[in-house]
Amino acid sequence: MPETKQTESISSLDRRRFIETGVGATLGAVAAGSITAMAASETTDAARGAEMIFRGGNIITMDDKRRQVQAVAVAKGQIVAAGDEAEVMKLKTDGTRIVDLGDRTLMPSFMDSHGHFMNAPQIVKWANVSGPPVGPITRIADFVPVLQAHVKKNGIKKGEWIIGYGYDRSNLAENRELTAAELDPAFPDNPVMLIHSSNHGAVLNSAAFKLVGYNEQTKTPPGGLILRVPGTNRPAGLIMETAFLPIFGNMPQPSERVLLDTLDSAQQIYASAGVTTCMEGATHAADLRFLRKAGAEGLLYLDIVSLPLFVEVPAMVKEYAPNFHGSPTDLPKEAPSAFGFYKNRLKLQGIKFVVDGSPQGKTAFWSKPLLTKGPGGEDNWRGRPLFPPETLIKLMKELYDKGIQVFAHANGDAAIDVVIDAGQAAGLKAEQDRRWVVIHSQCMRPDQLPHYKEMGLTPSFFPMHTFFWGEEHTANLGEERASFISPMKSAIDQTLVCSNHCDYSVCPMDPMRMMWSAVTRQSRAGRIIGPNERIDRWDALKSLTINAAWQIREENRKGTIEAGKLADLVILDSDPLTIETDKILEIKVLETFKEGKSIFRRTTA
Ligand SMILES: [Zn+2]
Known part of the structure; x- marks a missing residue:
């Protein structure tokens, strides 16, 4: 896609700055790159003729202002019109491909708000x-x-x-x-x-x-x-x-070539599920090297959002900013400019912290003991943080001071307290719009929600836990605490923006199952885990699209069907807003588009 002059000047300015300061782009020369979508939205020639028009079926926009439209036109990777069919069809030229949806549903493709993309090339093997x-x-x-x-x-x-x-x-x-x-x-x-x-x-x-x-x-x-x-x-x-x-x-890794060769299969795990933006939610230095190479070789056709893991930052600084001689936890002052834009489909968005482990593995960090024994048979087990809270608080404040986005994994309520403490220590306020993402926010307490509101913390919830581990959580935490895991309804009532993730490869990359869990909270045994926290279907779909886009500051280019946004779209065989609840699990992705290009098409029924 051609870049406008403006984009180029931004890129070269950044590139020059990195070269001049001699620090490279710190966490990857990933930074200086094409911001193609932003560029294209400034041009008008895209609207002169549509390459493709979707019509004649159900089109869900995920835009609160206008939930459904009759037709959508796409050109040069973007949505150029969405609205009444008569209006949209004015963009039809001789070369326009018309897609008659019939009984199918078109909607924005899904976004992975937290998962581990680097597991995908491995899992294939x-x-x-x-x-x-x-x-x-x-x-x-x-x-x-x-x-x-x-x-x-x-x-x-x-x-x-x-x-x-x-x-x-x-x-x-x-x-x-x-x-x-x-x-x-x-x-x-x-x-x-x-x-x-x-x-x-x-x-x-x-x-x-x-x-x-x-x-x-x-x-x-x-x-x-x-x-x-x-x-x-x-x-x-x-x-x-x-x-x-x-x-x-330290495991012996498959050779780089072997892994690069699995990238198509790896991306198809996402594309076949209708997902076009993937999260690499705990990136190691070696992973970043690999992803940059994959990008440079043109092997990525999905967008990959990478969050360098905080303990890997010193290694990355050493690699990308060899002349920097700060303390191991410092970042060069140019570091913020390495974040927030794509090059070769790879973007660094923030730094990932891990405060505790997993609730189902009983390695999370809770304020009150479990009702069952600890993982090693301990009594009064309430887990513990993986790193000293003082260290985490200091590091999160340092990132706040540098304006780098914080993504913190916190499962137990005591781990969530650590993130809240860090926000308070940093002077974090909602109006600053920092969008610290608290990944999982799994075992929240109700009194923590107002702090989220006040500081603008945004939860990425994992409601599929109600299905996969609902019974374990009830046994470990008791009915009351278990009912409040991934409390999506309470968060939405507090007007928090929340997303829904599957932590791939912890759970399968299956947005329809993620939606179903948010809507039903049904356990394997058929019990409802916290009926008050069930949400409606519209909100459930927002948490997989526009809200996930917002958390990574891409709400202006992804997550809804509106003119000016990327044509990242999915065609489903049924309407997730109206199908019988249990049939949500059977909805199939028929075709997935990344910037208007078909990247997955189901061949068998
Ligand atoms: Zn994770």
Whole structure:
């Protein structure tokens, strides 16, 4: 897409500034790039003739001012008109492709408000050890045959890693953790790692423990968990949090070429679900290098929003600003200009903090104890923060001072308090429009909502927890606290902008299932977890489109069907606003468009 003069001058100005200061673009020379959509919206020639017009069906705009229109015209990657059919059809030329929607529905494509894009190229190569409806595992005996089939299918050789994703004891009839001893007889010579559905832990077999150097002498690191064989100090299988994360970080990686070659399949996971903006919600230095290369090679056709993980910032500064000699937690003063715009479909948006772990893994940080024991059998367990709160508060304030957006993972109410404390320490106020995103905000307390309102904190909720872990949350937290997980209705009543995420690959990339959970809050067992927090369908769809766009400051270019916005669109086989509630889960994405270009088309019914 051609850039206007204005865009070019912005780009080259930034580029020059980075070069002059000698710091590169700090967190990636990602910055200096084309802002194509903004440029195109300033031109008028797009409106002279439509390349494509959608008409004759149901068109949902997600625009509160006008929820439905009769027709939409697209040119040069943008929506150039949306409204009454007679008006829109005036843009028809001989070359215009007319799409008659019939009984299909057109709406803005979905946006991933929190997930881990870098899991996608990997997952293409991993075994699915999730439980239904995502995967095949329902009992301990299921693991070995599923892994054996995976080894065969992928030609995994002796000594090579066998990796699975989606492990969760709550899927198992036995309701206990799988052990290394149960994997060892089938896989004596292959290290096996089955990653926990929270992505915060894994079960390893003995060959894997040997390879990573974990044995009876290994002490459990602070903030971590290593389950032991009863009566011994030998690791039993499950490791979590700080005992797992460094190991995962140091895993031998598939070669860059292999990973680059999986990028089409990886992006199709999103495109086939109608998602055109993906979140890489905890980016490591190596991931950023990879994504920049993918962008430079032209391999990205979806927009990727990257949030460098705060502990990786020193490594990134070293890589992209080698002449910077500040303290490890400082950022060069030019750092803010590395954020907020796309180059080669990759954008850095803010810095990601992780305050605690996962509620289903019992590694979140709560103010009151759970009703059940801790992950290692502890009494009065209320979890703990992963990092000292004082450090997190200081770092978040530093980013506030530099004007960089904060994205903080906080699941337990005590972890959410840490973010609120950081906001207060920084002097954060709603009218400053900083849009700190509190990712998950899962186990909120009602008294925390007014603080969100006051400081303009914006929650990205994870309401699918009501389905996948609703029963566990009720057992752990009791009925009252469990009813308030991902409290979307209360947040909307306080006029907070909230989004809905699936934390891919924690849960499947399935916006219709995300919507269904927000609307029904139904657990696997069919119970309603917090009926008062169910929201209506319109709000549920907003949380997957325009609200998610707002959180990353793209509400002027994405999230609704309005003239001037990008033609990021999806065609569904049914209307999610009117179909029977349980049929929402069956709605299929038929075609997905990124900037007017078809990037996914369903071939089978
Ligand atoms: Zn996450």
